[in-house]
Amino acid sequence: MDAAHVLESLRDVGLRITGPRREVVEAICAREMPFSADEVYDELRAAGSSTGRATVFRTLDLLVGLRLLGRVHRPDGSHGYVLREPGHRHHLVCSTCGTVVEFQGCNVAALADELADRTQFRIEGHWLEFFGVCADCQSRDAAD
Amino acid sequence: MDAAHVLESLRDVGLRITGPRREVVEAICAREMPFSADEVYDELRAAGSSTGRATVFRTLDLLVGLRLLGRVHRPDGSHGYVLREPGHRHHLVCSTCGTVVEFQGCNVAALADELADRTQFRIEGHWLEFFGVCADCQSRDAAD
DNA sequence: CCGCTATTGATACTCGGTCTCAATAGTACA
DNA sequence: TGTACTATTGAGACCGAGTATCAATAGCGG
Ligand SMILES: [Mn+2]
Ligand SMILES: [Mn+2]
Ligand SMILES: [Zn+2]
Ligand SMILES: [Zn+2]
Numbered sequence: 001m002d003a004a005h006v007l008e009s010l011r012d013v014g015l016r017i018t019g020p021r022r023e024v025v026e027a028i029c030a031r032e033m034p035f036s037a038d039e040v041y042d043e044l045r046a047a048g049s050s051t052g053r054a055t056v057f058r059t060l061d062l063l064v065g066l067r068l069l070g071r072v073h074r075p076d077g078s079h080g081y082v083l084r085e086p087g088h089r090h091h092l093v094c095s096t097c098g099t100v101v102e103f104q105g106c107n108v109a110a111l112a113d114e115l116a117d118r119t120q121f122r123i124e125g126h127w128l129e130f131f132g133v134c135a136d137c138q139s140r141d142a143a144d
Numbered sequence: 145m146d147a148a149h150v151l152e153s154l155r156d157v158g159l160r161i162t163g164p165r166r167e168v169v170e171a172i173c174a175r176e177m178p179f180s181a182d183e184v185y186d187e188l189r190a191a192g193s194s195t196g197r198a199t200v201f202r203t204l205d206l207l208v209g210l211r212l213l214g215r216v217h218r219p220d221g222s223h224g225y226v227l228r229e230p231g232h233r234h235h236l237v238c239s240t241c242g243t244v245v246e247f248q249g250c251n252v253a254a255l256a257d258e259l260a261d262r263t264q265f266r267i268e269g270h271w272l273e274f275f276g277v278c279a280d281c282q283s284r285d286a287a288d
Numbered sequence: 289c290c291g292c293t294a295t296t297g298a299t300a301c302t303c304g305g306t307c308t309c310a311a312t313a314g315t316a317c318a
Numbered sequence: 319t320g321t322a323c324t325a326t327t328g329a330g331a332c333c334g335a336g337t338a339t340c341a342a343t344a345g346c347g348g
Pocket of ligand 1 (some may be wrong): 072074078079126217218221222223
């Protein structure tokens with residue numbers, strides 16, 4: 001994804017575009033795999049930046065709030081951040097290597113309606129994630 | 145749920161039925177809401193037990209492995225444990241009070257097939273969770 | 289260019305969970 | 319009813335992820 005576009009979205013909401021935010025956004029836009037806040041922090045520090053750890057967490061939080069960033073839940077209970085395309089999307093995650101594929105078109109609306117009816121909950125959202133083994137990891141496994 | 149039945153499941157898999165495990169199982173079977181490991185630990189210690197914190201975590205892990213316990217992912221990123229009925233089930237969670245309703249009958253198989261086809265992943269499972277506001281919390285909100 | 293205030297980095301802290309290791313206690317078996 | 323074998327235990331140090339505080343700084347509107 002495009003770092004400039006992400007920064008624009010920050011400005012649109014009235015947030016300031018600062019050096020540290022720019023660095024964080026550029027670092028995460030270069031990533032393909034789910035990442036942790038500390039991975040981003042360590043990468044920046046290794047490159048000589050003086051951006052603080054708290055700022056990395058704060059910036060990631062902002063992007064999650066703006067729906068530009070999402071979280072994947074790993075089977076072991078840990079979380080990773082992933083860039084998101086706009087719109088309502090979900091993720092398919094490789095449990096072996098962590099590769100993420102985004103997809104659209106979950107068909108759970110009917111299920112949500114039925115549940116709301118039955119339980120009297122006001123349903124405000126859902127979380128859907130598939131996990132499995134990607135093609136690469138399948139052939140790698142077969143090779144052993 | 146019945147503590148004795150849960151302990152039986154442990155024995156069935158060849159695990160020993162020990163005092164600490166019995167205490168943990170009894171504590172969680174008495175709960176209605178999602179709970180954390182430390183809540184269970186604190187409750188046991190307050191009641192005079194000498195069960196260790198690591199043992200609480202270890203026992204919960206076993207039960208998750210046996211599918212007797214599940215995890216709910218809260219929007220803020222934290223997790224809670226919940227008792228599960230047997231079979232393939234999901235959760236609807238109240239974001240206000242934490243109440244959990246279990247349900248069956250998610251209809252995502254077709255979606256999974258289509259995804260597997262398109263991405264060449266071997267899909268091994270999915271995670272589906274709804275969140276919203278339960279009836280009680282809705283009326284409580286309306287009262288303000 | 290100035291001033292206001294959002295944002296910052298350092299630091300200390302919490303929370304959930306893991307690892308190690310010597311001591312203990314279930315259980316199978318005689 | 320022992321006894322021996324080994325799974326399990328509690329303590330305590332440790333880790334990763336995230337938050338709270340606060341004085342210093344740097345965007346940005348004017
Ligand atoms: Mn989660
Ligand atoms: Mn399902
Ligand atoms: Zn993979
Ligand atoms: Zn509620």
